[in-house]
Amino acid sequence: MSEGAPQVFSLADLYAIAYQIEADAVERYTMLAEQMEMHNNPELVGIFRDLARVERIHRDEIASAAADPDIVAHARKVAEWRSGESPEAVDLSEAHYLMTPRDALEMALAGEERAFEFYNRLSDAADPDVKRLAAEFVAEELAHVELCRSLLRRYPAPAPADRWIFEDPDLPVSQE
Amino acid sequence: MSATVPSPLRPHDYKSDVKPVWCPGCGDYHVLIALTRALAELQVPPEKVAVVSGIGCSSRIPAYTTCYGFHGVHGRSLALGAGLKLVRPDLTVVVASGDGDGYSIGGNHFLHACRRNVDMTYLVMDNHIYGMTKGQPSPTTEPDIDTALAPGGTGLRPFNPLVIALASGANFVARAFSGNPPETAGIIAEAVRHPGFSFVEILSPCVTYRPDQKAWKDRVHRAPVDATDDAARAARRLMTDDGFNLGVLYRGNRQPYRPHGNEQIGELAELEKEFEL
């Protein structure tokens, strides 16, 4: 993941990249909420909308802390992952119309862990401001990781023998 | 928007509000993301892009973009797209299809589109199955995959679409994987920029009929060699293609197709001269 990640040359860069990370998360969770809505999984609609809302708050907090009026344009210039995607852009191929809250939270946890690793790699940055801010982000992502883990405890994994309960007995429909 | 500098187009400017019917987990969601990113990279206004498709899950993509679109009949998207591009060379024409629509019923048109080399880009979302009609084998389905229409597997060797594209004269040949949207976006943008007929096969797993394709993310890999403009070299590279080599294979130098034109006449009345007694 790190070979494709963007370079951080300044504090402004780091803010812009952090902004993009959260913006990507908002976009993905919103897409997932819409998919769940289209596929009649209302519980997951709520969960993904909540996740999108939380990430939107993070994103906006970063924008105001950055005090950069052109942060969106700046992000587009510097926040480029050449291979793979930004850490919280969750992998849509992990979704499923029958996914459970636990599945969604595992997706979110993986994203937060990737974000934690990304900022962690910046903790030996040369620029002291970047280093300090990166450390703040590391702490924040760690808190997010902990939050996901505690939420996950509310949704224990079902025993493998019980998976049949969650299967769809109806066959897929041919639409064309 | 400032009056002097138009704000740049972003990927979400190319994505419509229509909610896809694709199953959650479908690779095509990532292809849509990659396409919107590619168009944003190219900064071509959505009204100057036409997305033309056939029939199948992949072919639903036009409505999910804010571009002009045509959801045509099964297998004929290349013909639709060629006609459009010939009358409107100013448009960016992207033809979208699946492995069933594109390589089976559309197979003949595929050969001739490569040969004719009209300047357009052909994206085939390949999931090695007919998804929309409940899981029949497609020309790229592995020979041992059991399906209702071919119990026990077809026993047939799957197509290698890259070989066919190259042999038929496509000017740009590449393979991408939906699971890596930024790379796919880059390949699509390059394909659009490259003149002539550009073919991008995009491996895009089907979560409903081929859950085994989850393993694709571990099977895909960068092609071990660079792209070439030498068709013979490209052909030799395809000999060792395992179907999961990603990247651009071939960038050719053929001139894009231009219909033959006569010298224009001044007045229509000139046309009548040959009948005069």
Add this chain to the structure above:
Amino acid sequence: MAEAPSVSVAFVGSGGAGALTSGRLLLEAACKSGWNGLLTRSVGPQIRGGEAAALLRLAIDSVECHSDRFDLLVGIDWLNANRFETEIPLGPNSIVISDPNGAAPPAIVAAAGARVIELPLKELTKANPTWRANMIALGAAASLLRFDETILADLIATRFEQKGAEAVAASLDAVRGGARALGNHRLGTTLAPPRRTAAKRWLLTGNEAVGLGAIRGGIRFAAAYPITPASEILEWLAANLAKAGGCLVQAEDELASINMIIGGSYGGTPSLTATSGPGLSLMVESLGLAVAAEVPVVVVDVMRGGPSTGIPTKSEQADLNIAVYGLHGDAPHLVVAPQSVPDCLLATQWAVYLAEELQTPAIVLSDQFLGQALLACARPADVSFIGQRRKATEIAAPYCRYALTADGVSPMAVPGVPGGQYTADGLTHTVRGQPTSSAGDHGAQLDKRRDKLERFVYGDLWATLEGQGPLAVMTFGSLTGAAREAVGELTRAGHAVRLIAPRLLSPVRPDDMAAAFEGVRRLLVVEQTHSAQFHRYLKAHYTLPADTVVLNRAGPLPIRPGEICRALLEGGNS
């Protein structure tokens, strides 16, 4: 408590709830208890996880259409259920089962004045995590209908065997839980007890019946290209043709499949393909080839909403025009329309027989309703129609493949027979099969191909003619069942009404039809097309009674018996 000959039930649910599975289990339980029934489904646009409705009619006799009202609507959940409002008509005597802790039922429930019975599905699944909502709902419905518990239990045990003993036990518990939760609620109208009969019965879809009819008729080669709603015919044949010594190959498109079967038939083997409107459109050029070269083939068109891509998952009858007129030039051929699910077997078998006898293509005009409806019916009788083309065996030189004969049918040499070599051709040809442009030859071959169809003795199968009287309802295909029921209702109400439903749509039968119209003062033509294709076709080729009225409507909504009754008495479209 009133007893009724039929009761209609609908299950609605979404997101993988399993509404269709519950519907199917209820139908099977009813059938095993001795009743008959019909199951169709309606779905949202998603491939999985969409809204789904299982629409059932259970009856003491075999039923071929949905009734005017649903007696029971079971809401496993109501997400996006308003999509089904027009397909699940309710009335003040209808009962709706609804979860008090879920979303409110759609507006039609209150508007119809239906009575709501609460079934606390969310509570029950919370208290019993292995209970699935659709199984609880199934148990509730079965209890309301007074079904035998053991029959349903046996079915569930078989159905869920593969998932393990816990799955079976949990499903049974859920079903019983649903029954208990309903307490003493019962439907006001109950199904009359099943008729005890020793007659064998089957449960199958129209598409399966087509497949079996094809094999019985002699088909041993099929080429397949998948298309909704015909794919199941081909999938059934893929497995079963081989068992009969034949084979099926998947083609790359419909142009390939029609030409493959023409080739197979030229080689001597009765051949078939199945498609829907868009595929038939692709095939028409080659069908013309089969007509001109006198090669028998059978093409089943399972009609769906059109034009173009249309509504693939819904029924309509608007391929009539392309079926009878779609070929360029003058190219008479056979069009046969099955009238019910069991008739899909008979009509297809007959079509194979006719195609082979007459050495010409036969289009079997089925539709999505018939094709995908699951029906319990009496085991269709064995009929003796088996395709036997007239073969040229002792051939005197020069072999005239297209010799002019009294009945218009000339013996066909199968490749391999010495002395019989000929080149089949779409080009206009002489009696020897050589290309010609002469007026005489062209006229002679056109006459031959027309005459062979007109001179053939089709027998009583050409149409269903029932009842007598000055009033008549005329239709074709899947609407025959609804028309028959309407005729029955009107007759019970004292009217003298007949049913006329041609099975053979092409060639036309002027004398037979004139006899069928004898004494008819008012004729109602019923069809599921927007432009009244059937009516126009009849007007073009037959003399209709002066008082002819039309009830026509495009898909996707079915035409119900009540509408047909009203239209006949009031004079056409309301």
